[in-house]
Amino acid sequence: MNHEFIEALKQLEKERGVEMETLVEAIEDALVAAYRREFEIRSKDREKGREREGMPVQESEPKPVENDGITAHIDRRTGEMRVYQPMTVVEEVLDPNSELSLEQAHALSEDLELGDQLVREVDPSHFGRLAAQTAKSVINQKLAQAEKLRIHDEFSGxxxxxxxxxxxxxxxxxxxxxxxxxxxxxxxxxxxxxxxxxxxxxxxxxxxxxxxxxxxxxxxxxxxxxxxxxxxxxx
CATH class of the missing domain: 2.40.50.140 (Nucleic acid-binding proteins)
Structure with a gap:
């Protein structure tokens, strides 16, 4: 995501009548959903790896849900995209996607204790391609919806x-x-x-x-x- 992306959205707003804010908010929601899917896939792969190595496996696989606190934000000026996920400080890390050890937490802040939560930014290097694909899919969907609405309104009149x-x-x-x-x-x-x-x-x-x-x-x-x-x- 970059400034050219925002300019492209503004151009679509001007030419196709789809508000830029509507597109950006829809892309943010889709990014969260896409990251949740990736999160679940990585968690399942990690559990399979632990099982192959004879390590303890969680009784239930961690699955992100809609109230898991994961959020996405796209800067309306620069187009920069960020995804944030809550992390819990635990004694033993079983899922590095959502947990960090007390030692890792203290590297960030000495005030953190077991059970505390903090928010970390998802590494964009692992998310850039998914973000681009998601944005393209959402834009195409919104443009198609807008075109259907325009056709309906035009011919209804x-x-x-x-x-x-x-x-x-x-x-x-x-x-x-x-x-x-x-x-x-x-x-x-x-x-x-x-x-x-x-x-x-x-x-x-x-x-x-x-x-x-x-x-x-x-x-x-x-x-x-x-x-x-x-x-x-x-x-």
């Missing part, structure tokens, strides 16, 4: 109007139509017996409503609605 489209294909009794940034569906009961819905044919359609299918907006159109002829004459 055009219900009762016309849209130009290109016939793509038949799907059972429905006809799928490309109307630009969205896909439209022409149901069987809204088709005209006078039409021939051949591939790549350009046609005008009456927009009836906006539905949701598979978590995406689908524009329901008609070629037999009385409003189609009325709108065509109005133009």
């Amino acid at each position: 055009r219900v009762g109007g016309l849209a130009s489209g290109i016939v793509q294909r038949r799907d059972r009794n429905e006809v799928l139509v490309d109307i630009g940034r969205a896909q439209a569906v022409l149901p069987y009961n809204q088709q005209s017996r006078l039409d021939n819905y051949t591939f790549k044919k350009h046609m005008r359609f009456f927009i009836m409503k906006v539905d949701q299918r598979d978590h995406r907006p689908v524009i329901m159109v008609s070629r037999s609605h009385p409003g189609l002829v009325r709108r065509l004459f109005e133009q």
